[in-house]
Amino acid sequence: MAAAAAITGIGYAxxxxxxxxxxxxxxxxxxxxxxxxAGLASHDVDGLVTFPERTSPPTSFQGPPIESVQxxxxxxGLAYWQSFGTGPGQFGAVLAAVHAAAAxxxxxxxxxxxxxxxxRAYLPIRGDGGGLAFDEDAYTMPYGAAGGAARxxxxxxxxxxxxxxxxxxxxxxxxxxxxxxxxxxxxxxxxPLTMADYLSSPWVSTPFKRLDCDYPVEGAxxxxxxxxxxxxxxxxxxxxxxxxxQAAGPGLSWTQWPDMTRMASWQVAERLxxxxxxxxxDVDVAELYDGFSWLAICWLxxxxxxxKGEGGPFxxxxxxxxxxxxxxxxxxxxxxxxxxxxxxxxxxAVLQLRGEAGPNQKPGATVALACAGGGxxxxxxxxxxxxx
Amino acid sequence: xxxxxxxxxxxxxPGTAPDRRIxxxxxxxxxxxxxxxxxSAAFWNGLAAGRLVLAACPSCSFRTHLPAAxxxxxxxxxxxxxxxxxxxxxxxxxxxxxxxGPGLTxxxxxxxxxxxxxxxxxxxxxxxxxxxxxxxxxxxxRGVFSSAPPYLFFEPA
Numbered sequence: 424m425a426a427a428a429a430i431t432g433i434g435y436a437x438x439x440x441x442x443x444x445x446x447x448x449x450x451x452x453x454x455x456x457x458x459x460x461a462g463l464a465s466h467d468v469d470g471l472v473t474f475p476e477r478t479s480p481p482t483s484f485q486g487p488p489i490e491s492v493q494x495x496x497x498x499x500g501l502a503y504w505q506s507f508g509t510g511p512g513q514f515g516a517v518l519a520a521v522h523a524a525a526a527x528x529x530x531x532x533x534x535x536x537x538x539x540x541x542x543r544a545y546l547p548i549r550g551d552g553g554g555l556a557f558d559e560d561a562y563t564m565p566y567g568a569a570g571g572a573a574r575x576x577x578x579x580x581x582x583x584x585x586x587x588x589x590x591x592x593x594x595x596x597x598x599x600x601x602x603x604x605x606x607x608x609x610x611x612x613x614x615p616l617t618m619a620d621y622l623s624s625p626w627v628s629t630p631f632k633r634l635d636c637d638y639p640v641e642g643a644x645x646x647x648x649x650x651x652x653x654x655x656x657x658x659x660x661x662x663x664x665x666x667x668x669q670a671a672g673p674g675l676s677w678t679q680w681p682d683m684t685r686m687a688s689w690q691v692a693e694r695l696x697x698x699x700x701x702x703x704x705d706v707d708v709a710e711l712y713d714g715f716s717w718l719a720i721c722w723l724x725x726x727x728x729x730x731k732g733e734g735g736p737f738x739x740x741x742x743x744x745x746x747x748x749x750x751x752x753x754x755x756x757x758x759x760x761x762x763x764x765x766x767x768x769x770x771x772a773v774l775q776l777r778g779e780a781g782p783n784q785k786p787g788a789t790v791a792l793a794c795a796g797g798g799x800x801x802x803x804x805x806x807x808x809x810x811x
Numbered sequence: 812x813x814x815x816x817x818x819x820x821x822x823x824x825p826g827t828a829p830d831r832r833i834x835x836x837x838x839x840x841x842x843x844x845x846x847x848x849x850x851s852a853a854f855w856n857g858l859a860a861g862r863l864v865l866a867a868c869p870s871c872s873f874r875t876h877l878p879a880a881x882x883x884x885x886x887x888x889x890x891x892x893x894x895x896x897x898x899x900x901x902x903x904x905x906x907x908x909x910x911x912g913p914g915l916t917x918x919x920x921x922x923x924x925x926x927x928x929x930x931x932x933x934x935x936x937x938x939x940x941x942x943x944x945x946x947x948x949x950x951x952x953r954g955v956f957s958s959a960p961p962y963l964f965f966e967p968a
Binding site: 554555556557558559560561562563564565566567568569570571572573574576577578580581584590622623625626627628629630631676678679680681683 | 826827842843844845846848851855876877878902903904905906907908909910911912913914915919921922923931932933934935936937947948949960962
């Protein structure tokens with residue numbers, strides 16, 4: 424079946440360690456850039472999705488309220504809008520926009536994720552000032568395992584236990600991303616990094632060192648998702664959504680998961696590859712999620728690019744670099760470009776398909792994979808330069 | 812109980828050198844306190860009494876320590892209670908060198924424990940009374956109860 428929707432616009436806000444800008448300001452810059460990139464005007468945009476949903480009071484994890492984005496951009500006449508919660512991964516909002524465009528609910532849907540620094544958001548926010556733990560948090564928060572590195576690290580530790588994945592394997596993911604970042608003007612990190620630097624860096628939550636955690640920055644990425652019928656006459660070359668998939672694996676819990684050496688990405692792959700004639704070997708670039716280094720190893724394996732346990736060696740042997748078998752995280756990833764939380768994966772995949780990825784361009788890329796999430800919250804989009 | 816903090820002020824060893832410090836039962840002041848609810852009160856009340864009490868299906872083998880309402884594995888609408896031994900195997904773990912939650916003092920060890928008598932129940936805990944570097948997946952562990960607030964820690968068996 425021909426693709427029913429395409430990514431027709433991408434836009435970034437400038438990435439900075441301390442932007443001294445509001446999340447709304449970042450969202451608006453990225454959104455204006457995406458709308459202009461597609462060759463549209465604000466009045467052409469009839470859909471808006473944001474991630475994650477804004478609560479009151481807000482957490483530092485969240486971007487601006489959807490009402491603020493709508494008003495700041497002057498998006499009059501929205502036919503479809505929704506602010507999305509935490510699952511399935513960061514792409515829940517984007518996949519919903521793809522579905523809405525394909526169903527005819529809207530013609531051009533803006534999806535935006537703005538991200539302020541949120542070091543403290545890795546700490547649980549819910550509860551009564553940290554005093555009380557409710558629901559499933561009651562079983563994790565008292566032990567310091569409710570979120571962030573401490574929640575995911577046991578998955579990586581089990582993978583190392585079963586498959587012999589090493590600290591140097593994790594480090595090679597970081598080095599690979601830093602290598603791409605050094606050639607990406609948008610990226611935060613441009614300094615070279617050695618394995619010795621990595622191995623001597625401080626621990627956060629074993630096996631994660633500080634450099635295994637994506638780098639806290641402030642920025643935003645916006646995307647325009649257009650229905651197939653709306654792509655004619657646009658300024659950009661569409662990146663077609665050949666397939667998309669999301670999965671929760673055996674359940675939504677981060678702890679009651681039988682086999683932590685694979686994530687919901689395993690089920691994402693089953694679904695994604697059943698929805699397209701394309702195969703893993705057809706993929707030219709894979710913008711895998713790297714919120715933590717080990718996530719990229721697990722995504723690589725779970726998407727069936729290599730067998731379980733071969734992800735670490737794949738990075739260590741340089742096969743994920745630009746001249747390797749499958750370039751991965753070609754914008755420097757979140758480990759090298761900075762933590763912009765998922766949407767950047769799609770933007771970079773689009774740039775690769777347009778041939779606009781600069782020094783990190785994979786020559787002739789026609790199929791690009793974008794993945795986001797981890798544990799029980801995973802989603803992926805397969806994009807193509809030609810409509811298939 | 813006597814609250815003893817491990818050598819909390821000492822820095823982690825550099826690089827990948829093994830951390831040979833011993834983690835003991837920590838000071839529990841300031842940790843988040845579980846809020847029992849009708850679907851989970853038996854578990855928390857059990858811990859407070861030094862017993863590990865699971866919700867158990869009378870019709871099939873389903874067990875859970877988490878909030879439940881009826882059996883998710885079979886049509887049974889009711890769950891009963893079953894006490895099981897607080898022993899298990901460490902499925903995985905992580906040594907935290909910064910605090911991921913209120914009241915935590917690094918270093919501490921987050922462990923995931925599969926219970927011997929209910930292997931599908933995976934408890935999140937802190938491993939205590941252990942040399943940090945010796946705590947590994949696959950290690951047999953046994954429970955160390957705390958009554959107020961109700962927590963369940965584990966130590967090497």
